[in-house]
Amino acid sequence: MASPLRQSSAAVEEFELGSGPVRQSVLKEEASARGVSIKLDGVSKRFGEKTILNDLNLSIEPGKFIAIIGRSGCGKSTLLRLLAGLDGISSGSLTRQDQPIAGINQDTRFMFQDARLLPWQTVLENVKIGLTVDKSAEAERKAYAALQLVGLADRAKEWSSVLSGGQRQRVALARALVGHPHLLLFDEPLGALDALTRIDMQRLIERLWQTRGFTAVLVTHDVSEAVALADRVILIDEGRAALDIPITLARPRVKDSGFAHFEKLILDRLLTPAEQSGTSLDELDFDI
Numbered sequence: 001m002a003s004p005l006r007q008s009s010a011a012v013e014e015f016e017l018g019s020g021p022v023r024q025s026v027l028k029e030e031a032s033a034r035g036v037s038i039k040l041d042g043v044s045k046r047f048g049e050k051t052i053l054n055d056l057n058l059s060i061e062p063g064k065f066i067a068i069i070g071r072s073g074c075g076k077s078t079l080l081r082l083l084a085g086l087d088g089i090s091s092g093s094l095t096r097q098d099q100p101i102a103g104i105n106q107d108t109r110f111m112f113q114d115a116r117l118l119p120w121q122t123v124l125e126n127v128k129i130g131l132t133v134d135k136s137a138e139a140e141r142k143a144y145a146a147l148q149l150v151g152l153a154d155r156a157k158e159w160s161s162v163l164s165g166g167q168r169q170r171v172a173l174a175r176a177l178v179g180h181p182h183l184l185l186f187d188e189p190l191g192a193l194d195a196l197t198r199i200d201m202q203r204l205i206e207r208l209w210q211t212r213g214f215t216a217v218l219v220t221h222d223v224s225e226a227v228a229l230a231d232r233v234i235l236i237d238e239g240r241a242a243l244d245i246p247i248t249l250a251r252p253r254v255k256d257s258g259f260a261h262f263e264k265l266i267l268d269r270l271l272t273p274a275e276q277s278g279t280s281l282d283e284l285d286f287d288i
């Protein structure tokens, strides 16, 4: 039997590209028109006295894949909530397609570390939740097609509770994709998966992003994952974009010396503040 990854690859081509080189190139151009632009101009976010994002400037072109990294608590998830319109900025300007973000947008979807499936619903029903109208036979067809994209169409009628962690995340991805979002926000979606499943999922996400053309913003603690997937890696520190690095490697990316160069560049900057501001582990006396 073909692997789920191979099944999903065939489904992407069947559902997204049809056949023939001309149709493929036309659809790829269409895909690039499906992402939205995002602009943050001096954006600050405060919770009470605490400033989390501080005069943050960021410009994201339509259809780009952006990775956000930074230390725990630096404001990565806060930033995603602002982009989703789930929370409002304290000051500055935040626009998508040059329009201020005011509330939740119907063409924005989230994917979290926890798949958040309803265990009393089938796999197919869980995917249909991603559609705003979910009663029609058309919704059923769309949900089934989305499951094909992630290689899980054969599990459509099963309870979601019987799936493995990786399969649940693929259902979550299908649910995020089914409504054809223009902006997909990933909040550490692969953090709980084993290394091999994680690599499979990274490849799947990359391929679906390339064919669908949505703008992707990925929050991750994994520098290697950021370099593998992103057009640009942005490191947030003290509320600002401390680093904004275009990843110029060809796709799909392999872990060669170029890859290692970007990893090191980012890791070095990520580790610098702690080394400068605190006592190093070597200096600590653990003999207590």
Ligand SMILES: Nc1ncnc2c1ncn2[C@@H]1O[C@H](COP(=O)(O)OP(=O)(O)OP(=O)(O)O)[C@@H](O)[C@H]1O
Pocket (backbone or CB within 6 Å): 047, 052, 070, 071, 072, 073, 074, 075, 076, 077, 078, 079
């Ligand atoms: N609604 C809120 N009210 C008060 N403080 C909040 C609120 N939401 C987030 N914070 C605070 O903002 C800071 C940034 O939180 P956020 O979840 O964005 O960090 P993060 O970079 O995503 O962290 P992690 O990598 O650990 O998930 C934290 O100190 C958090 O406690």
